[in-house]
Amino acid sequence: MEQAINIFSDGQVLLINKPLEWTSFDVVRKLRAQMKIKKVGHAGTLDPLATGMLILCTGKFTKRINEYMAQEKEYTGTITLGATTPTYDLESEPENFKAYDSVTPAQLEAVTKQFTGEIMQVPPIHSAIKKDGKRVYELARRGEHVELEARKITIREFEFTNIALPILHFRVVCSTGTYIRSLANDVGIALGCGAHLSSLCRTRIGAFTIDKAMTMEQAQAMIKEALAQ
Template identity: 60%
Template structure:
């Protein structure tokens, strides 16, 4: 962890701030929260991170906003989990499973070998649920209204794609890649190569260039640094804190439902009587 504390930062003049983005928050959510908490006039982020991803999000303030493009161009490193045997339209947990196929016949060797064609400079097609523009509109806007769109493939470079754990149907991975690479598309493509389908269930951005998530601050640490309101200034409008399991944006309801089901199952187990009962269908 860096020895520099938040109190040492001069945000108005310009700083590069590393944050560990919480689950379900958009990158814009984080920027808005930090801007409000620290009362920074000029701030932006260097590389979007999906709401269902966590990990390193880099914020630039003041004069350091001029470095955003430079930081965005640096290589990225991710870790996460693919689930084999199921596909979703968004290639992740944002949408419900639309197809299931057998996966139990796959060997570890087959899974390891399937990563080979996806390393190096490759052509990759972004997800329909992405910010790619199609005829002037964001692709996800079309997808969420049921419209079809032709997404063109783009050139990306995947320097490292390694499988770090196999516990079918789950497969953990580590990827080092260029700007513009979609890990969700990599899940889709690996599933196609294996013939069983796959989607992304967990994603953590661990590095951008030389910046690492281990050196990142939490939003709680940022909030703790909030300065007192100047005397005479009107009362602040009550802040609406984002619920941890019930995101309020279209497209994340499925994720919220998964969390609600998990919580309900835990509660049911907690409330179950000690004496076993005859199971019912």
């Protein structure tokens, strides 16, 4: 048993396909308890309504978390036109409904170009960013006024892979620190009809791709087998 536990305490990198409605910490907590070690962390939070690539580092490999977090990310998902939400995704109810049927393919093409390259982006107020030592989402939930400064990010690729109004299927390749929820909201502002993120999957972090990731069930079976050896 001691030898098996050391497999994880000595350091492992696990690629997990995070399930829908799980927090990133839910994944860490579940697998950490099964590994019976204390040092397990993830390299980049995914919102509960997002799925996809979550890198878990165990034991001595937790020192690599910042290295993985800094790497380029790729996402796919859907943006829904015609309404905004306070959280910029479906964690909150759509509001401010507007007509979207006048949006043209040319406008959509222009929007992808507008948000490609080095741009300034304001993070969502419903995010885990700290301001004055407090998480801004906690302030926002209490109804307090929150103002965040724009941050410089890089979106290397942005395309709509399928258009079925009001749904826009997209693919984005971006730098760390990019909020896809904010991008969806900004697309809605640029088009004049409002928009929110309606689904999201992280498909790549650096060289790690989603097809190499384990489901939670696969990860738990792998850990169980390792501990039994």
